[in-house]
Amino acid sequence: MNKVTWNQFKIPIKEVSLDVVLPSGQSFRWRQHGCEWVSVLSGHIIILRQKEDHILYRTIASTESLTTSMDVESVLNDYFNTSIKLSKLYRDFGARDAYFQTIAPLFSGIRILRQDPWETLCSFICSSNNSIKRITQMIENLCLTFGTYVASYDGVAYYTFPRAADLCADSSAVQRLRALGFGYRAAYVYKTALKVHNWELSGHKLSELRGSTYQDVREFLLEFPGVGPKVADCVCLMAFDCHGSVPIDTHMWNIIQKRYAKVVKIRPAKSKTLSKATYDDISSHLRALWGGYAGWAQSVLFISELRKTP
């Protein structure tokens, strides 16, 4: 029996809490196996175990790429956005916002992941009018059907997230996606995949948009079918380094009405649905309140509402 070796990734639980961040609807691809979190990053299975002062990790390479080496530390540093110090952000948010200060102690270690642009775009198109549980199932089906097998771990097969090209190889993909439970999002995913693929064929990469302004990235994303203000903001925040992007979803809308009525000064809810103008209004108010990393504060509030711990 081989002894598996674990490596230490030096980041304390106060800077990232895996149990809170990984299943909270930023990524839909992490699986919990006992005390381990497992997913695929850069084509390798990554296994994480949280400790107080660090994270233990190990990887399982694809059987077809045993020779390919990967600097796992670099991948983890990138994925977890470790150059951004959460303790500093929390202090700043607390100073700016009394309500944040009251919930922060209950929800430490919540940070924004820096995810693959295509995976994030595709996943959040699937998130519209949907629940985290079901989104997770849909994404799992997506990878299983259109992705590439990597390896198995603990009796579970892991696949890569399909490339845009894999999802628009032929138009039967729409029917296949519907069969997988995508509903009306099937056409959005297919059309967006086609558009992204064609853009890539002309020599572009989505990641080249990193470094562009929030406005430019957002405008770019809004051109894709199935992408509205909320989805665009999620992708801006979680894949394109737009830390000030503040997605307003139904949970945030609830919090705003309950806790931030004064700050945001919302006109009495006339409509059941959030108009684009109201959306932008709320978003910019929260940006003014929380500052350049407003999206990170939003994530803490979102999770606090999701977990419904008073």
Added chain:
DNA sequence: AGAATACCTCAGCA
């Protein structure tokens, strides 16, 4: 401009 409605599916709940 702003509000209302259709849209796939399914978990959660009464």
Added chain:
DNA sequence: ATGCTGAGGTATT
């Protein structure tokens, strides 16, 4: 049980 409601919305009217 059987039927509703709402889910990290968007596109269309």
